[in-house]
Each structure stands twice: as C-alpha cells, then as structure tokens.
Amino acid sequence: MPEQTFLDIRHLDAGYGRSQVLFDVNIGIPWRGGVAVLGRNGAGKTTLMKTIVGELASTTGELFFDGRDITRRRTEERVRSGIGYVPQEHSVFARLSVRDNLAVGSLSNLDAGAVDRVLEIFPKLGQRLDQPAGTLSGGERKMLAIARAMLGNPKLLLLDEPTEGVWIGVIEEITERLIELAKSIAVVIVEQHLDLALRVAEYAYVLDRGRVALQGEAGKVRSDPELLRYLAP
Numbered sequence: 726m727p728e729q730t731f732l733d734i735r736h737l738d739a740g741y742g743r744s745q746v747l748f749d750v751n752i753g754i755p756w757r758g759g760v761a762v763l764g765r766n767g768a769g770k771t772t773l774m775k776t777i778v779g780e781l782a783s784t785t786g787e788l789f790f791d792g793r794d795i796t797r798r799r800t801e802e803r804v805r806s807g808i809g810y811v812p813q814e815h816s817v818f819a820r821l822s823v824r825d826n827l828a829v830g831s832l833s834n835l836d837a838g839a840v841d842r843v844l845e846i847f848p849k850l851g852q853r854l855d856q857p858a859g860t861l862s863g864g865e866r867k868m869l870a871i872a873r874a875m876l877g878n879p880k881l882l883l884l885d886e887p888t889e890g891v892w893i894g895v896i897e898e899i900t901e902r903l904i905e906l907a908k909s910i911a912v913v914i915v916e917q918h919l920d921l922a923l924r925v926a927e928y929a930y931v932l933d934r935g936r937v938a939l940q941g942e943a944g945k946v947r948s949d950p951e952l953l954r955y956l957a958p
C-alpha cells in the first residue's frame with residue numbers, strides 16, 4: 726500500500742443484492758499521484774468505483790477519506806468533500822451545450838477563472854463551447870466529462886476507463902493531461918490499456934474476481950509474471 730494514505734479502503738465487501746462482487750478489498754490511495762485499478766472484464770473495477778463514490782453501499786468494511794470515516798456518507802457529501810467521479814458510460818448531457826455541461830459540473834456558481842483553467846487543459850472544448858455535447862466525438866465527450874468533474878475541484882478523481890472507445894491520437898492527449906493532473910491531485914484510473922494506466926499510475930492494484938490479487942509499484946506490477954494471468958479474458 727502507498728505510504729501516505731488519503732483514501733483508505735479497509736476490508737470492503739460490496740455487491741448487488743445477494744450477489745457479492747468485492748471481497749475483503751484493502752486499498753490505499755496517496756494524496757497525490759496516479760493509482761491504477763486493473764483486472765479483466767467483470768473483475769469488479771466499476772463496482773469498486775461506485776462504492777468509493779457512494780453510489781453503491783458497502784456491505785462490510787470502512788472507507789476513510791482525508792482522515793474522516795465516509796463509510797455511511799451519501800454521494801453528495803463525498804463529492805462535496807473532494808471526490809470526483811467520471812463514470813465509464815458517456816456522462817454528458819447530449820442536448821446541452823459544452824458550456825452548459827461545464828456549468829452543471831461546477832458545484833457553486835460557474836467561476837469563469839476555473840472554466841478557463843480547464844479549457845487550457847482541454848483546448849478542443851474551448852472551440853466547441855456552444856455546440857451541443859451530443860455532437861462531440863467520443864474522445865471529446867470523454868474530455869468534457871473529465872473537465873466537468875474537474876470543475877468540482879476534486880482532491881481525488883476517479884476515472885473509469887477514460888479512453889474507452891477513443892481514437893489512438895486522442896488517447897495520447899488524454900493520457901498526457903492525466904499525467905499532468907496526477908502531479909497535483911490523486912487520480913485513480915481504471916483502464917484496459919495497460920501501458921496507458923501504468924504511465925499515469927505509480928502504483929497499481931489488480932483485481933481478480935473481486936479480490937486484490939496483485940499490488941505494487943507500477944513498474945513491478947508490469948513485470949510481474951502473474952499479471953497477464955489476471956488480465957487474460
């Protein structure tokens with residue numbers, strides 16, 4: 726587990742009704758930097774993200790964020806305390822303009838300075854402010870979803886497959902932005918692209934059937950002979 730822990734997940738069990746998906750998951754996320762959550766389809770990565778943000782209640786275990794027990798806090802409180810979430814599915818309002826989508830992301834009144842800062846990070850969005858978000862490309866929508874989450878000023882940003890379905894050139898652009906972002910806040914990235922994930926992350930957890938099967942420094946996990954076994958379909 727990374728040394729300084731910002732988000733501390735202890736003995737977490739979670740699932741849907743009677744079907745348990747996560748089993749005794751222990752994860753530590755440091756104050757700054759990237760952490761990757763890897764694992765094959767159905768390993769429980771999205772379930773873990775939903776449990777961290779409070780969309781799904783844990784059945785057992787505890788979550789501490791920034792030194793406080795948030796296990797029983799509602800999603801809104803978790804978001805207000807600094808947890809941002811970019812879900813796997815495209816999470817933009819298709820009929821609203823890019824500008825209005827960004828306004829929804831801002832928790833208080835839209836701060837023009839904050840919008841300018843995210844537009845500096847994602848300049849393509851700045852050229853499309855008045856365009857309905859439904860007309861953006863898949864990659865631009867992902868960028869909009871990330872930009873919107875950033876306007877909530879997260880201290881910890883959870884990204885569930887931020888490059889899924891995105892063209893390779895845009896993947897590179899998003900990766901570079903995430904590497905930059907991870908210099909100032911904590912970034913948790915669920916990714917199918919192993920290389921990308923391990924470029925953003927310094928530390929990685931690999932889930933296998935809902936349990937942490939492997940963890941360690943990104944370089945070590947990458948060269949672990951067991952890794953491919955846990956990622957193979």
Ligand SMILES: Nc1ncnc2c1ncn2[C@@H]1O[C@H](COP(=O)(O)OP(=O)(O)OP(=O)(O)O)[C@@H](O)[C@H]1O
Binds near residue numbers: 741746764765769772
């Ligand atoms: N709403 C739900 N109700 C019941 N079971 C669910 C629900 N959502 C997910 N599951 C099940 O939980 C397990 C873990 O799913 P999850 O989406 O967390 O996996 P994942 O690692 O994110 O997979 P992927 O890489 O395919 O997105 C799967 O077996 C899935 O079928």
